[in-house]
Amino acid sequence: MRANRKLMSCLAMLLGTALVPCWAADPAPGAALTMPRQLSIRVQGDGETVAFAADELRRLLVASHAAEAVQVVKAGEPALVQLSLDAELAAEEIAYQISSAGMVIRGGDPRGLLYAVWEFCERELGVHWLTPDNTHVPDHGFRL
8 A cells, every 4th residue: 555655646746736745754544635637658669569558557547546537648749657668678577667757667578568567557556467357456546
C-alpha cells in the first residue's frame, strides 16, 4: 500500500494537483488526495507488441482509477509517462523509473517493454493476473 501511495502522490505532483510531495511522509490513514484526471503516455517504438504494451498500461491505469482518462501519444509529443525501447538493455530486460520529471518504462525489446509495463502495474498499482481470464485490478478511487 505504501508504494501505491508514493506512486499516486508522484503522479499527482507531476500534474500539479498534489497536496503532499513525492518523498514526504505518508499521509494520515484515511486521508484522501485529489488525483490527476488525465495522463498522457508517449510511445517510442513501433510494432504490435509496443502498441499492446501502451494499451495495457492505459487500460490498467483507467481500470484502477489511478487516472480517469489516459491518452497515448506519439514520439515527440509531451507526456508524463514514456514507454520506450532501450538498446542498452538486453532482450526482454526491463526497467522503470518514477521521478519528479515523470515516469519512464523501458524494455530491451518489444516483449521486454510489455514485461516492464506488467511489472510496473503489478508492483505499483497492485494488479494481479490470477488466470488468463481473471485479472484483479484494485480500485484506487482517485485518492491515496
